[in-house]
Amino acid sequence: MNMDQSKIPQATAKRLPLYYRFLKNLHASGKQRVSSAELSDAVKVDSATIRRDFSYFGALGKKGYGYNVNYLLSFFSKTLNQDEMTSVALIGVGNLGTAFLHYNFIKNNNTKISMAFDISENKIGTDVGGVPVYDLDELESRFPADIPVAILTVPAQAAQSITDRLVKLGIKGILNFTPARLNVPGHIRIHHIDLAVELQSLVYFLKHYSTEEKMV
Amino acid sequence: MNMDQSKIPQATAKRLPLYYRFLKNLHASGKQRVSSAELSDAVKVDSATIRRDFSYFGALGKKGYGYNVNYLLSFFSKTLNQDEMTSVALIGVGNLGTAFLHYNFIKNNNTKISMAFDISENKIGTDVGGVPVYDLDELESRFPADIPVAILTVPAQAAQSITDRLVKLGIKGILNFTPARLNVPGHIRIHHIDLAVELQSLVYFLKHYSTEEKMV
Numbered sequence: 001m002n003m004d005q006s007k008i009p010q011a012t013a014k015r016l017p018l019y020y021r022f023l024k025n026l027h028a029s030g031k032q033r034v035s036s037a038e039l040s041d042a043v044k045v046d047s048a049t050i051r052r053d054f055s056y057f058g059a060l061g062k063k064g065y066g067y068n069v070n071y072l073l074s075f076f077s078k079t080l081n082q083d084e085m086t087s088v089a090l091i092g093v094g095n096l097g098t099a100f101l102h103y104n105f106i107k108n109n110n111t112k113i114s115m116a117f118d119i120s121e122n123k124i125g126t127d128v129g130g131v132p133v134y135d136l137d138e139l140e141s142r143f144p145a146d147i148p149v150a151i152l153t154v155p156a157q158a159a160q161s162i163t164d165r166l167v168k169l170g171i172k173g174i175l176n177f178t179p180a181r182l183n184v185p186g187h188i189r190i191h192h193i194d195l196a197v198e199l200q201s202l203v204y205f206l207k208h209y210s211t212e213e214k215m216v
Numbered sequence: 217m218n219m220d221q222s223k224i225p226q227a228t229a230k231r232l233p234l235y236y237r238f239l240k241n242l243h244a245s246g247k248q249r250v251s252s253a254e255l256s257d258a259v260k261v262d263s264a265t266i267r268r269d270f271s272y273f274g275a276l277g278k279k280g281y282g283y284n285v286n287y288l289l290s291f292f293s294k295t296l297n298q299d300e301m302t303s304v305a306l307i308g309v310g311n312l313g314t315a316f317l318h319y320n321f322i323k324n325n326n327t328k329i330s331m332a333f334d335i336s337e338n339k340i341g342t343d344v345g346g347v348p349v350y351d352l353d354e355l356e357s358r359f360p361a362d363i364p365v366a367i368l369t370v371p372a373q374a375a376q377s378i379t380d381r382l383v384k385l386g387i388k389g390i391l392n393f394t395p396a397r398l399n400v401p402g403h404i405r406i407h408h409i410d411l412a413v414e415l416q417s418l419v420y421f422l423k424h425y426s427t428e429e430k431m432v
Binding site: 195 | 229233312367409415
């Protein structure tokens, strides 16, 4: 497919990993085809949105047939670079960081936390979920050139200074779980997941919106 | 302001808690006005989006002056129901759940985790971050009628059955941190934060998008 990937809207791109996971399950259960209604029910995205998303990939379902599971799966697999492993570093092995290390994205084939850093003597030198924890003071000497992504699970007040160090080390993207808004050069991508904002936003939606129009 | 809240686009509504937090900080530091460029720099949302968002609230900045901090703050405070406390229950006191309990949204004035549930004997009967942990078997007898929101941090395979029980208890919204997609009646709102999908999505964006167009 010669499609220009950068033409896919960001909102669509955000849903790709979700579609991919569900299609893998479908495939594993031996299913050959799926309708946008079935997909919609499973991933909780309305079927008009699914049809529009899929049309960007040139995957056009047939009426009364639906989509070919194998075709979609191999397309998503390629698009999501499933055959290429991305190493990730985690900074901050508190409760949230520990949760990530134990989880370690076992359902993702293409991302793996390969090292973690902390300042606590109780944690330095241990393995958490099979991942070695190093001294944050050794970040510069330990950090390999082939890690493009870091997960930041440190206290908010430490977030910017550690980010500055990661930027010097050539990081390309940061998944920021701290409440801090990070300042980085324009070529670095930050995805910010602020747990307090997520909760406040849910409460706001409960008060102000009909729940028939769901978000993803 | 007689504006119909339900006319605010959901993407705008999602940014309200972010704006509100930053404006509180500005106000605390004695600032009287703020430009959309300053706001943009602080909250990492482009200023055209900020201006469009604010226009929905009838807050129209003046050229060369910007926005009045007090006005915005009192408007957001009212809109986000800052004077009304929402109690939240947390189900699943593992690493992720423990992180939430210690955090307990201290920066939110209007949301508070008031009780937690788990199945582990080591945790039942303890306080984590000042929040009592009860036996999940006692969910039906302990759960008060005035808790509209639950945070779900349980293993994926337990998510749907616990959700079914919460639905029977009259829950209105669930913040779902499990990889499971939950089936609920249409009047219940689910916000799903799938950590594996967030990581995969960041990796995808690093490979396919120019990083100058940031997401929030």
